[in-house]
Amino acid sequence: MRIRIDLAYDGADFHGWARQPGLRTVQGALEAALVTVLRVPEVAVTCAGRTDTGVHARGQVVHADVTDEVLAASAGRSADPPPAALARRLNGILPPDVRVHRVAPAPAGFDARFGATWRRYAYRVADRPEAVDPLTRGHVLAWPRPLDLGPMNAAAEHLVGEHDFAAFCKQRAGASTVRELRELGWSRSSSGVLGARVVADAFCHHMVRSLVGCLVVVGEGRRPPSWAGEVLAAGVRDPAVPVVPAHGLTLEEVGYPADDALAAQADRTRRVRGPVPQENRP
Incomplete structure (x- = not known):
């Protein structure tokens, strides 16, 4: 039986999503909790998008495969259905910087990673003294100089679409850097915080943080909006493009097709990406 787990986490004290020996990671914490609650030797989870050290998530999605018997046994005498009982028990032992929002049986053909059609990230920046809130310093970047929203959105228009984003990605041998950037735009909240909305079919390593750095x-005012397009067309990393700090970045949501299209979507994604793992780390 495949289950879908929706969760959120504060990435500040994690060395990213992916399990690493001797390091505290989100995957490691979740798998350890599942092993305890399900009373099995091991459980492997697959996520929609692997996040780097310091990156947060409100809408991470993972899947895990368990037997019906194991899931039912884990509920014990709970009056809740086994998936709901699992969610409650996981939250009872997970650290407070990880919360499971929902556990549910996954539809046929569901794959958290390959079945996703898009991921949405947000990057938040406080560029005015009155917008810098010490209570949100863990997920909003305090920027020392004012930013002009108009040119930033004009520059973003040069980047939307399907392109080779090699200029904005940390290269991995054999991995494609072609992505479809569906949305990239900035708005300012009532509190004065700038927020970037970034939606793509997938992301390569450091892509969002480099896009934000460029904008x-x-x-x-150090470069014109057309410069973003020039960087993209060059196809190589430009030292003038900073990779902004991780803590301003949050995985907000992951999109999937209708249930009857899940298997086809997963197969299509696997064929496009080939045998080399695509880690979708922004």
């Missing part, structure tokens, strides 16, 4: 340079 921040434009927002400061």
Whole structure:
């Protein structure tokens, strides 16, 4: 039986999503909790998008395969259905910086990683003294200079679409850097915080943080909006494009097709990406 787990986490004290020996990771914490609650030797989970050290998530999605018998036994005498009982018991032993929002049986053909059609991230920046809130410093980047929203959005228009984003990605041998960037835009909240909305079919390593870094340079007036397109067309990393800090970045949501299209979507994604793992780390 495949289960879908929706969860959120504060990435500040984690060395990213992926399990690493001797390091505290989100995957490691979740798998350890599942082993305890399900009373099995091991459980492997697969996520929609692997996040780097310091990156947060409100809408991470994972799947895990368990037997019906194991899931039912884990509920014990609970009056809740086994998936709901599992969610409650996981939250009882997980650290407070990880919360499971929901556990449910996954539809046929569901794959948290390959079945996703898009991921949505947000990057938040406080560029005005009155917008810098010490209570949100863990997920909002405090920027020392004012940023101009108009040029930043004009620059973003040069980046939307399907392109080779090699200029904005940390290269991995054999991995494609072609992605479809569906949305990239900035808005300012009532509290004065700038927020970037970034939606793509998938992301390569450091992609969102590099895109934001490029637009921040434009927002400061150091480069014109057309520069973003020039960087993209060059196809190589530009030292003038900073990779902004991880803590301003949050995985907000992951999209999937209708249940009857899940298997086809997963197969299509596997064929496009080939045998080399695509880690979707922004």
